[in-house]
Amino acid sequence: MKAEFERVRTHIAARxxxxxxxxxxxxxxxxxxxxYRHAEVGGPISCMVEPAIALPVQGAKRAHFGSETYAYDRHRFLITALDLPVVLQVTEASPASxxxxxxxxxxxxVIGELMMESKLRPPDRQSVRDRGMVLGETTLALLEAFDRLVGLLDEPELIPVLAPLVQREIFYRVLRSDGGSYLWQMASIGTQSQRxxxxxxxxKANFHEPLRIEELASRVEMSPSRFHHHFRQFTxxxxxxxxxxxRLTEARRLMVTESLDAAAAAYHVGYGSPSQFTREYARQFGTPPRRDVEGLLRQAGP
Structure with missing residues (x-):
């Protein structure tokens, strides 16, 4: 089994x-x-990750989320059940590997359809932690399914018919895994994670607007206290x-890609005070806006 796992892993890594x-x-x-490919150890990089399954087949990476760290590699995949702000860091990589x-x-x-069609029993609510991220064990069967999916890129004419079938297999296998409870939670109508x-x-769509917790809690059909509690639990x-x-991440993007100065970027994302923006930016990214952007542009090269 171990030899077959390595054979398949090497095969998909080459692809x-x-x-x-x-x-x-x-x-x-x-x-x-x-x-994805990273030829060297690097980071940490602050970014937003979307709901996805991240399956490394070579090297290793870490996701820092709140006070917790999730290390994933060829034996462990990462499930992200919500759009989450994390800090990612490649911890094992080299040009040769x-x-x-x-x-x-x-x-x-699709996950919802599989839940209804399958005879799998939903997880015990007590066994599910209110968290937006979890690790799972990469099995040979899951690795083979990903290998078939990536292999379809060599036969593009087959993608429209076969890719959805392989994706369904991947989701189903994850539903059956230890991490499957998070997919149940994400896809179940009315759960805290959906709200x-x-x-x-x-x-994400209105970050530049003033935030009124009571209104947002009402929008997702929760009391303000319950909403605040579950939001912090998940994110x-x-x-x-x-x-x-x-706001700060979008301002950083605007300064790097559109050459806005700090004051213009601050107002664009909803800050009324440039000095407050500068303080909070330095707290978030470790250095004031101008110095941070200059460093990012130097890294990007000419």
Whole structure:
């Protein structure tokens, strides 16, 4: 079994390596599937991750989420059940043996269909932690399913028919795994995670607007206290901290990609005070806006 696992892992690693030879990310022709390569240890990088299964096949990575750290590698995959702000760090990679992974976006509608069609019993509510991220064990069967999915890139004419079938298999196998309870939780109508997910979607679309907790809690059909509690449980942040993270991250993007100065970026994302923006930016990213952006531009090269 171990030898077969290594054979399949090596096979899919070669496939991903060939597809990502030109850069760090390859957006495939299969909806929801992206491939990644990192040739050196790096980070930490603050970013938003979407609901997905991240399956490394070579090297290792860590996701820092609140006070917890999730280390994943060829034997462990990462499930993210909500759009979450995390800090990612590649911990094992080299030019000769780069970090390689496949990331498949979760499809709530497909997962919901599988839950209804299968005879799997839903998990005991007491066994599910209110958390937006969890690790799972990479089995040979799951690795083989991902290998078949990535292999369809070599036969593009088959993708429309076969890719959805393989994706369903992957979701079903994860539903049956130890981490499957998180997929049940994410796809079940009316669960706390769905309500928090709806709140996150609203915050992403309206982060520049003033935040009124009572109104947002009412929007997702929760009391303010219950909403605040579950939001922090799932995201490790309060709603206000989450909004602040969204604003600062967008301001950083605007300064780097559109050459806005700090004051203009601050007003654009909803800050009324540039000095408050500067203080909170330095607290979030470890250095004032101008110095941080200059460092990012130097890293990007000419």
């Amino acid at each position: 991903i390596a060939s597809r990502t030879a030109g850069g760090e990310q390859y957006a495939t022709a299969i909806s929801g599937l992206n491939l 780069p970090y390689l992974s496949a990331v498949l976006k979760l499809d709530v509608s 928090v997910g709806r709140a996150i979607e609203w915050l 490790s942040m309060s709603p206000l901290q989450f909004q602040k993270w969204l």
